Amino acid sequence: MKLNKLITTLTAAALALSTATAALAADVTLLNVSYDPTRELYTDFNKSFADYWKKKTGDTVTIKQSHGGAAKQARAVIDGLEADVVTLALAYDIDAIAEKGLIKQGWQKELPHNSSPYTSTIVFLVRKGNPKNIKNWDDLIKPGISVITPNPKTSGGARWNYLAAWAFAKNQAGGNDVKAKEFVTKLFKNVPVLDSGARGSTNTFVQRGMGDVLLAWENEAFLAINELGPDKFDIVTPPESILAEPPVTVIDKVADRRGTRKVAEAYLNYLYTDDGQKLAAKHYYRPINAKIPTKLAKVKKLYTIDKDFGGWQKAQKTHFADGGTFDQIYAPTK
């Protein structure tokens, strides 16, 4: 008898739990699935948007955040994490979601500037006073320099690092793909640890004291300095780097099913307003609206994924797929 009771209570509890989660989802909420370095930006931005939306429509909107490695986040969305919008590190990961039919093809044309309301670039974080005198990419391959970067196979940010180094080498006098491959090979010989994500690498560089230079998103480098001590690190902005465009989009299938399309689109469009752009600038992203002031140093030459690499699909296949140029660096010599 007691057992029966136990079973009924348990089943009831399990049912109550599943309906409880369903009830929460029925509120006016948005889920923004994003990558690691945007936590602080979206904490501010969500507040600002909620105020704006309340003023405009009278509705209360609550935005839930999920952060993690970009590919892992994309995978979660593919496997059913109900994101109304995604704001990821690179277009390739959103393409993967689109491939499964959750987003309309041609999504990147829906919003201005390749659907990237802010851009960033790759900079060097060095120890205070720059004791190893690291100024440009070719300083990274010198013997005795220890470079910290995450693994390009698991981290979106690391892919930008890798491609920036590649583009730099290829565009030097006499540069070509072979030279570029030699360059990145030498560079990665100087890498002692490959963490799986950008934040992991920052912790390795800062907490464990490993390495002379950390290759990082510009905004991550500034955040690390602000959070962990301006007296310990300096930022070196190299004269050449890559234009990183982290894109945003509405997940059509989810937004239509949940009836949140209107607010989801307003949310993303708000990123392009002056308020949104100012917040991006405040968190050390580069606003695309040139009128918004930014404290960030000018980079003389910025390579782009579309012009220099023929788009993400091609870059991924050449460099980061199994057997690509990155794997060849570590392939056993035959």
Next chain:
Amino acid sequence: MQNNGNSKATDRAQTEPTVVRWLLISVALVFIALFLMLPLAAVFIQAFDKGLSVYLDALKEPDTLSSIKLTLITAAVTVPLNLFFGVTAAWAIAKFTFPGKNLLITFIDLPFSVSPVISGLIYVLIFGLQGWIGPWLQDHDIKIVFAVPGIILATIFVTFPFVVRELIPLMEAQGKEEEEAALVLGATGLQTFFRVTLPNIKWGIIYGVILCNARAMGEFGAVSVVSGHIRGMTNTVPLHVEILYNEYNYTAAFAVASLLAFLALITLAIKTIAEWKVRQQLENN
């Protein structure tokens, strides 16, 4: 180890010389200190690095509180289910003989050694949108993975063997004479179980439940795969620790981690008592 009354020669042959004894104790203690005490101390030292008020503030933060709530819910569903299974399975395995018993035990053990990465992945493969029944679930608006049920499922998986593995040896050692006697005296099956078997395995159950509970609250890898990491909704305590750490909020990360370490210590204390009682029970039989 009562060897009074033996000659000195046999005495020497039964235990090690004092010097050797203390040497062995020292080596064991150094090993334990390096591998177990230091990590434990590190957690607490870093948690209280910036003082008690910072520590308490870190715990009062709403996202932390909601992660604690989720972890408690998860454990509250997982432990009773695995307890019920553990007792049932131990009854079948310990009190009866049947072909394939060894294979069955091996299958029950499997979650012990399956990589946590895999234990999370399998539920995504089944309940995920690209999985077997994911699309059907979505049509009926039922959420399993990236919601609380998925977290509970993954937790049930990793803590699956704890109770049953604790009970099988105990019940095997106790034999079945007492139950048989009760049945002969006219007790029904359930009466026999609740009046005879249950009191006998009480402490074994507590021991298993405690370990199961500790692991349920502390599981990281498998839960990380099915959680979706939605702040304030699907983050358990261990996941929240990782998030805080990744936000460079080291003190808060270790403060929340220290909760789990506290839990570990309390667990160990109760376990020591339970163990002592189990031994007594076995000796009394």
Next chain:
Amino acid sequence: MKLFKRQNNVLPGFGITLGFTIFYLSAIVLIPLSALVFRTMGLTWGEFISTVTAPRVMASYKVTFGAAIIAAGINAIFGVLVAWVLVRYRFPGRKIVDALVDLPFALPTAVAGITLATIYSSNGWVGRYLEPFGIKVAFTPLGITLAMTFIGLPFVVRTVQPVIEEIEVELEEAAACLGASRWQTLSRVIFPVLLPSILTGFALSFARGVGEYGSIIFIAGNMPMVSEITPLLIITKLEQFDYRGATAIACVMLLTSFLMLMVVNLLQKWSRRYAE
């Protein structure tokens, strides 16, 4: 219910309890795990073989299994020592040490990994004293071994401890009376009795180490061909949306765990027979 199923046994409830056991086991463990196998079947046999024997995957087996064997070996030696000391000797703080042995069971793996990295990295509490001797623990295969030793220790101690407790003093007395030296008693009488449980502990610690992920990634360095563990490769495959490749490697690991556990259970059967 009464006498529902008769074997040579008057106890009731065999059918219903075994039935429920198999049902619950299937629902939680077997059916979900079979999803792995079915997903892998999307690959042809040739693709499967080339996925699971790719050089980088092979290197990861070597690192993972190598480190797990060493860690299990360390645990077998020190675990037996700790168990022996805990059972046989009296010293202040014994109860505390006894309780602490289970810490790795209860401490979340991510916390363990971060903490071990804090202690053993070259600017850590212990790491800084090892650095001058050229010993680097964190971010090398040594770090992997360390983490696996940490999580595997309780398995050896807790399987050996009860056996030491049950060794009858008479056995040692008899050996001593027959003129055996202490060393002879230890190596010829006690060690053979302990051996099955040591092997079981070794195998359990090994199986746990092979599968471990959470604590290792923080301390491993994750360099391809050098310090990259197999579970990380599964994750890497997943990050590239290569589900079949991931499940293929996962199947290999699953099979290994299963075989290891089969061996353990046979060992336990053997040791039980030995004890009787």
